[in-house]
Structures are given as structure tokens and as C-alpha cells.
Amino acid sequence: MADTNRSLNSFFNVNRFVGSFNSYEKIPYTEVKKECCFIGRSNVGKSSLLNAVTKTKKLAKTSKTPGRTQSINVFEINNKINIIDLPGYGFAKVSKVIRENLIVLIEEYIQYRKGLDHVFLLIDAKVGIKNTDIDMMDYIDNCSKNFSLVLTKIDKISSTQREFQKKSVLSIMKNYKKTFQNIYLSETKKNNGINEIQKTIYGLLK
Numbered sequence: 001m002a003d004t005n006r007s008l009n010s011f012f013n014v015n016r017f018v019g020s021f022n023s024y025e026k027i028p029y030t031e032v033k034k035e036c037c038f039i040g041r042s043n044v045g046k047s048s049l050l051n052a053v054t055k056t057k058k059l060a061k062t063s064k065t066p067g068r069t070q071s072i073n074v075f076e077i078n079n080k081i082n083i084i085d086l087p088g089y090g091f092a093k094v095s096k097v098i099r100e101n102l103i104v105l106i107e108e109y110i111q112y113r114k115g116l117d118h119v120f121l122l123i124d125a126k127v128g129i130k131n132t133d134i135d136m137m138d139y140i141d142n143c144s145k146n147f148s149l150v151l152t153k154i155d156k157i158s159s160t161q162r163e164f165q166k167k168s169v170l171s172i173m174k175n176y177k178k179t180f181q182n183i184y185l186s187e188t189k190k191n192n193g194i195n196e197i198q199k200t201i202y203g204l205l206k
């Protein structure tokens with residue numbers, strides 16, 4: 001087990017930032033690669049998760065100020081898998097126009113990007129699922145894309161609350177029988193749940 005974990009860490013540790021793009025059409029196709037993406041509300045912990053998965057501290061910029069990332073950030077793992085850090089949605093403090101443009105950016109990426117194999121939708125464990133998350137799941141489901149949920153920042157709640165949150169989230173997943181795949185609970189600082197997420201991403205290569 002420890003060996004598998006270590007080899008996954010070294011696999012993900014070979015990575016590079018490809019670039020930031022303001023439309024899915026601008027993302028280069030270097031060769032056919034497997035691709036997954038992280039989406040979720042602003043400040044949910046997408047960039048922190050990317051850094052934890054890649055074991056690279058400052059690969060993606062994390063921020064205490066929500067709404068900073070407004071483009072599609074592309075990271076390449078081991079020349080084989082792309083991980084895409086998408087802008088956060090549902091952030092109230094940006095203008096309505098920007099908010100709507102961001103939703104279009106995210107939705108077009110999900111619908112049209114060839115090679116997108118798996119969407120990780122992040123939910124803040126303390127905040128729970130919001131309407132904007134449901135809208136996004138409906139959209140992903142309509143596009144027939146596989147997705148998994150990641151309940152983030154579980155260190156902020158008790159184990160009882162974790163179980164409650166997990167159960168209530170899973171009951172909603174009955175609406176997405178074809179596309180919903182799995183649920184992960186994560187805490188980036190202590191690396192909880194990170195290995196399971198790495199395994200799923202690595203598994204896309206099969």
C-alpha cells in the first residue's frame with residue numbers, strides 16, 4: 001500500500017503548468033491525453049486540491065480572496081493526463097456579467113472539450129450543496145459526462161457532521177445514476193482523501 005502511494009505521488013509530481021486560457025477552444029491539443037477537471041464554487045479549495053494531488057506546493061495559486069481565477073488553467077501530469085483548474089462559480093462579489101461569462105466558459109468547456117473523461121465537483125463540507133451546484137450537476141449529467149464529488153475542508157467539521165453531510169449529498173446523487181461515480185472526503189493539509197483521488201485520476205489511463 002505504502003509503495004503504491006509513493007509511486008502515485010512520484011507519478012503526479014512530474015507536472016507542468018501549460019497555461020491559462022479564456023476559452024476551451026484555445027486549449028492546445030498536444031496529443032491525445034486523458035483529461036479531468038476540478039470545478040466548484042469560488043473558494044471551495046480547487047487549487048489547493050490540485051497542489052495536494054500533484055504534491056507540488058505552488059503549482060496552482062491558492063487564494064484567501066474568492067473569485068480570483070477567471071480562466072481555465074491547464075496542468076499536465078507526466079505527459080499523460082491533463083488536470084484542469086476551472087474558475088469558481090457562484091461568487092457574489094463579481095459583476096453579474098462576469099458571473100454569467102464564467103458559467104458559459106465552464107459549461108462550454110464541459111460540453112465541447114474532447115477527451116474530458118472525468119469531472120470532480122468540489123463541495124465545501126461545511127457549506128454543503130447549493131443551487132448553483134445542482135445546476136452544474138444537471139448540466140454535467142445532460143452532457144453525459146462522468147463526475148465525482150469531493151467534500152473539501154473536512155477538518156472544519158466533526159466526524160458526525162461529515163457522516164451527515166455525506167449521507168445527505170449521496171441521497172441527491174440518486175438523481176444522477178448514470179453519471180455520478182464516487183464521493184471523496186478531503187483535507188489538503190493532512191492529505192486525507194488525496195490518495196483515493198490520485199488513484200481515480202490515474203485510473204483514467206486504463
Ligand SMILES: Nc1nc2c(ncn2[C@@H]2O[C@H](COP(=O)(O)OP(=O)(O)O)[C@@H](O)[C@H]2O)c(=O)[nH]1
Nearest residue numbers: 042043044045046047048062063064153187188
Ligand atoms: N481548513 C482547510 N482549508 C482549506 C482546505 N483546502 C483549501 N483550504 C483553504 O480555502 C481557501 C481557498 O482555497 P483555494 O484552493 O484557493 O480555492 P479555489 O478558489 O477553489 O481554488 C484557502 O484559504 C485555502 O487555504 C482544507 O482542506 N482545509
Ligand SMILES: [Mg+2]
Nearest residue numbers: 046047061069
Ligand atoms: Mg483557485
